[in-house]
Amino acid sequence: MKPTRFIDSVNCAIEGILHATRTQKHMRYHFLAALAVLFTTLLLRVSSMEFMLLALAVSFVLFAELMNTAVEIVVDMISPGYHPLAKLAKDVAAGAVLVAAFGTAIMGYLVLARYVLPWQKAGLEMIGTESETGMVVSVVLVLIVVVIMKARGGTGTPLEGGGVSGHSAVGFCIATSVALHTQDPLIAVFCFILAAMVSHSRLLLRIHRPREVVAGGLVGVAITVAVHLLFRAFG
Incomplete structure (x- = not known):
């Protein structure tokens, strides 16, 4: 029955x-990300207007996810079995969440960049610029270490599967090298996003497990920084 009192409506919500x-x-995940963003805004002491924009963007993502869940429940109720239109409805609802998350990411970058990027640039400058020779040596060492770890793990093949993800290791190795070589915070962010996308592809293809992808990324970053x-x- 439809709630008749305001407090009942709130409880239902x-x-x-x-x-x-x-x-x-x-x-x-969205709630955890929202907590992280809001906690970061408190640490950085952003302005009231910036906080309002971030809070609105975060609320929009949560709203989109709630609507996506509602659509999924209704579709499952109407069509318990597989149906192409049911799949399409769920895909469109999930697409709405993706669009909201993408817009929130842009908003977050525009608001937080002027607070975070100077710190990142200072950190890169403190570490120093990596030489071209160091970049090449880092990639070679990462490949050697990955092959050894795969061989000792006894699973998968040298080119597919195994104890650590070679794609993740090389991807994050190159991202770290480019970040250190260019000393540009924005380029560094883009490079690490690209490395994360390469690593994520290994999960989508079911070639590696999450811990193997994370291990590969850590190996790539650690060896590159050590060589530098x-x-x-x-x-």
């Missing part, structure tokens, strides 16, 4: 939010 949070892992510091110390 809260129950809907709790249900979406319990059943949808992406909703939980050695070249800087003895160069």
Whole structure:
């Protein structure tokens, strides 16, 4: 029955939010991201207008995810079995969430960039610029270490699967090298986004597990930074 009191309507709304949070892992991810963003704004002491824009953008993503969950529930109720139109309805609803998240990411960058990028640039300058020789040595060492780890792991093949993701390792190695070589915060962000997309493709293809992708990324970053510091110390 439709609630007749305002407090009952509020309780129903809260129950809907709790249900979406319990059943949808992406909703939980969005809430965690929202907490991280809002906590960051407090640390950076952004202006009231900037905080309002970020809060509005975050709310829009959560709203889109709630609507996506509602569409999925209705579609499953009407069409329990597989139907092309049911799949299309769910895909369109998921697309709405993606558009909202993309817009929020742009908003977050525009608001937080002037606070975060100077710190990032200062950190890169403190570490120093990587030489071209160091970049080449880093990639070669990453490849050697990945092959050794795959061989010792005893799973997968040298070119596919195994203990660590070679694509992730090389991707993050190159991203780290470019970040250190250019000393440009924005280029560094784009390079690491590209490396993350390469790593994510290994998950989509079901070639690697999440921990293998993360391990590969850490290997790539760690070896690149270590080689850079050695070249800087003895160069």
